[in-house]
Amino acid sequence: DAGITQSPRHKVTETGTPVTLRCHQTENHRYMYWYRQDPGHGLRLIHYSYGVKDTDKGEVSDGYSVSRSKTEDFLLTLESATSSQTSVYFCAASFQGATEAFFGQGTRLTVV
């Protein structure tokens, strides 16, 4: 897992509740990413960060926000969870953009 830890690994939550997923890295990667993985869609980028407090939207950012207050931590928040956000979420990190990205083990989120 190249020093990338996601927590929790599994979560079941109710519709309308806020949820925060955490990604922690130990290798001093500059870039960090949040993807969601759904059958037939591959991995879709939600948000990414290119430095502390520097973030930008990906292709499926609606309903999600992120924060990066330290190099090692990148948080993904679902402000009000919906059933369409049931998915497997992956955090990734890289030293530079457009280079090898290292992925965490994933978080399986179920919104009921």
Next chain:
Amino acid sequence: QQQVKQSPQSLIVQKGGISIINCAYENTAFDYFPWYQQFPGKGPALLIAIRPDVSEKKEGRFTISFNKSAKQFSLHIMDSQPGDSATYFCAASYNNNDMRFGAGTRLTVKP
């Protein structure tokens, strides 16, 4: 719309055979084309990658072929083994940040 289109969705190959997975992209600004391998319950891991200034890259049994004019690239797995059974994703990246993935190919290598 998906900026990187991958085919086939699934592939079954006999042990020792050649596995071929294809990807096509639309954005000519893409300048980095990796392939990732994912085993069940794990995160994807980089397998091999290419940049558009070369037409082919080989690492062991894995080869990327790249056709810039056709905006296509493919992964060839020679002498496929049961341990290669996994889901493979192509991807493309530009502007040093945004990486777009294909939908994935589930490869099964039969012994």
